[in-house]
Amino acid sequence: MSEGEPDQSPPKKRVLVIEDDAGLRRLVTRDLERAGYEAAGAESCAEGLEKLASQRFDVVALDHFLGGETGLDILPAIRSLPEAPPVIYVTGTEDGRVAIAALKAGASDYVIKDVAGEFHALLRASVAHALEQVEMRRLKEAAERAVVEARDRAETLLREVNHRVGNSLQLVSAFMHLQSSTLPDGPARDMMRETEARILAIAQIHRRLYTSADVRAVDMDEYLSGLAEELESSLRTPDRPHRIAVKVEPVKMATDRAVSLGVIVTELVTNAFKYAYPSGAEGEVRVRLARDGALLALSVEDDGVGMSEAAKPVGTGLGQKIVGAMAASIQSRVERDASTRGTRIVLAFPA
Structure with missing residues (x-):
């Protein structure tokens, strides 16, 4: 170190030696100082607590016998201090009960x-x-702390991504709605509205994740209720003045599975x-999601004209293909309940 430069070496670690034998106290503090520590002494419990309250120490060497007291009398008070230093208990007896009591304290x-x-x-060791x-x-x-901060930053960024993706998908959906409104009734307009509904299903997921406390899971009650509102608004016309009723038990689902379920509900509705x-x-049109033991059961049903098992897909059949693919992704398959008056589609999958 050059003359005039500040000392950049770290401060010495400080050790407080609480020992009532003055001679031994001097020997211990000198030995610690030769080992590179800064050492101070106290001869009683009261003096030791006073020094600990007014000064910073990194370690305390606490003797067992201290006049009419023992180190066990002061040990709880030391441990209760803010940022309490570690305490090394020093005893002249080989009675293991003393050591055990000190460690427990x-x-x-x-x-x-x-x-x-x-x-x-x-003692040095x-x-x-x-x-x-x-x-x-x-x-x-x-x-x-660094892991928690990194996770919080990642979740904040992910929420922002979900927010932007959700907004973008909502904008695309709005454009498609405007475009479809300019078309005459017929297959082209229906296809536009169906595509709009599929986009809404995914946009809803991203909006839910943006406001959710847990970006890894989706509250299915809120998600399917919000999706139903948007589907009803998008699909309802004077020729199809239908309404959607939703009943969903409180269930949280991983994002990818929630997307699959949302797409299935969109296609069936x-x-x-x-x-x-x-x-x-x-x-x-009724949408239900409920627990059934270790499974979750989704049903979409109506009271309409019904549909036979042998009925062929109307139109391109794309919707049925999408539902089948999404059902496979959640380890399920599509079943039709023939006991109902209208059409009831049921899927069961692991919860």
Whole structure:
């Protein structure tokens, strides 16, 4: 270090030695200072607590016998201090009950005084180990904070992505709605409206994830209710004045599975709007999602004209192909309940 430059070396670690034997206290503090520590002494519990309250220490070496008191009397008070330093319990007795009591009270280690001259070396090693443990805890906490902060940043970014994607899909859907409104009634207009409904199903997912506390899962009650509102608004016409009723049990679902389910509901509801009821007749389409043991059961039903098992797809059959593919992605298959008056489509899949 050049003359005039500030000392860049880290400050020495400080050790407080609470020991009522003045001679031993001096020997211990000097030995610690030779080892590179800054050491201070206290001869009683009261003095030790006073120094700990007014100064910063990195480690405390606490003797068991302190006049009319013991280190066990002061140990709880030390451990209750804000940012309490680790305590090494020093005892002259080999009674294991003392060491166990100290460790239970919060001491990080204990050292037994001996006459063979190993006490100082053992204490130095214990101090070094206690400081290493403190540093390891500090690094662990810093790493955990960094992970939490990184996760929070990622979730914030993901919410922003979901927000932008949802807005973009909503804009595309609005353009398609405007375009379809300029077309005369017929297959072309129906295809535009169906595509619009599919886009709405995915846009709803992204909007739900933007406002959700957990970006990994979707609340299906809110999602399907919101999807039903938008589908009804998009699909309802004077020729098809139908309404959608939704009943969903509180269920959270992973995003990819929720998307598949939303697309399935969109296709089945669209199909019911188009074919379940005669032109101009008002009808109801019911969407249900409920738990059935280890499974979830989805049903979409109406009270319309019904549909036979052997009936061929009306139109291109694209909707049925989409439903079949989405059902396979959630480990399910499409079944028709023939016991109902209208058409009831049921899917069961693992919860």
